[in-house]
Amino acid sequence: MGEIRIGTCSWTDKALVASGWYPRGSRDAESRLRHYAARFPVAEVDSTYYGLPSIRNSRLWAERTPNGFRFDVKAFSLFTGHPTRPEALPADLRPAFPRGRAVADQGLLDEVWDRYSAALEPLRAAGRLGTLVFQFPARLVPGRPAEDFLRRCRARAAGWPMAVEFRHPGWWSGDRADATAALLTELDAAAVAVDMIQTLPASVPPVVRVTHPRFALVRLHGRSGAWGTGTKEERFRHEYTTEELAEWVPRVREMAERADEVHVLFNNCCGDAAVRAAQAMRHLLALS
Structure with a gap:
């Protein structure tokens, strides 16, 4: 049985800080x-989606956490094909990425990757890095162009642990699920299992596939009906019930039978909802 680790997708969220959870x-x-x-x-580091990390922060995160702690770090938006503001890049690289450009050229991507990965190297050297989380947008639809894009992403991140979350439901729907799992296995990447509301056209099904022997990841986004339409706070405002969490207990245990380490991260970051759900899940899995 692999080790199961439960946590949240942010420890710095403003709503969490304001909730009173921190003494x-x-x-x-x-x-x-x-x-x-x-x-x-x-814990998940989500700030690295919006801007490049720093060597200083990586060192501080390692110093301030005990041996064995893990950080799952989100990939920078430019790597996953999300819209990226030039201001999110280092100042000397902004002229190479003018406003309005839909796709960054490979040279720029390589340079940004070099800086991103160098900043995370102290975290990896300290044994604190869990995985890099590549969350791809809904417009990345299954097909050959998308598969080629994924292969380029993997080649750039060669040697680094990688987990992939798809936001287009087609990747895990019906017969396509087997092909998606095979592709991620080929890429030496872990599949991210997702929990979200299941009544919307954009709902990603809660498919559990272990595509890497060392690692598996679950990200629970909450089950708000405002997904895709509401504000960020509305999309992630959800209080998990015991019954909803219990649905994931056998799934997580199944993943732990096939992977050395399983991370379960709560992304319903509204007030202290995520930390309370994480604590409840630890109890259900008899981890606390």
């Missing part, structure tokens, strides 16, 4: 991370 006197960056890491063994 008085634990509101600075170091105290918050130490408080969080004393209660959960894994």
Whole structure:
């Protein structure tokens, strides 16, 4: 049985900080991370989707967490084909990415990757890196062009652990699921299982496939009906019930039978909903 780690997709979310979950006197960056890491063994870094990480932060994250703690780090938006503001790039690279450009050229992507990966190297060297999470937009539809794009992403990130989350439901629908799992196995990438509302056209089914022997990942986004239409807060506002969490207990255990390490991350980041759901899931899995 592989190790199961439960955590949340952010420990710095403003709503969490304002919720009172952090005790008085634990509101600075170091105290918050130490408080969080004393209660959960894994966290996701989402700031790296919006901008490049820094070597300094990687070192601080490693210093402020115990041995064995893991950070799953989101890939920068430019790598996954999401819209990216030039301001998100280092100043010296912005002229190479003018506003309005739909796709960055390979030279720019390679340079940005070099800086991104170099900034995360201290985290990897300290044994704190879980995986890089490549979350692809809904417009990445199944087909040969998308598969070629995925292969280029994997080639750029060669040697780094990689987990892939698709936002287009077609990747895991019907007969396509087997081909998707085979592709991720070929790419030496872990499939991300997703929990979300299942009544919308954009709903990704909760398919569980272990495509890497060392690692598997579940990301629970909540089950808000505002997905795809509401504000960010509305999309992720959801209080998981015990019954909803219990649906994932056999799935997570199945994943742990096939992977050395399974991470279960809650992304319903509204107030303290994610940390409470994570604590409840730990209890259901008899981890606490």
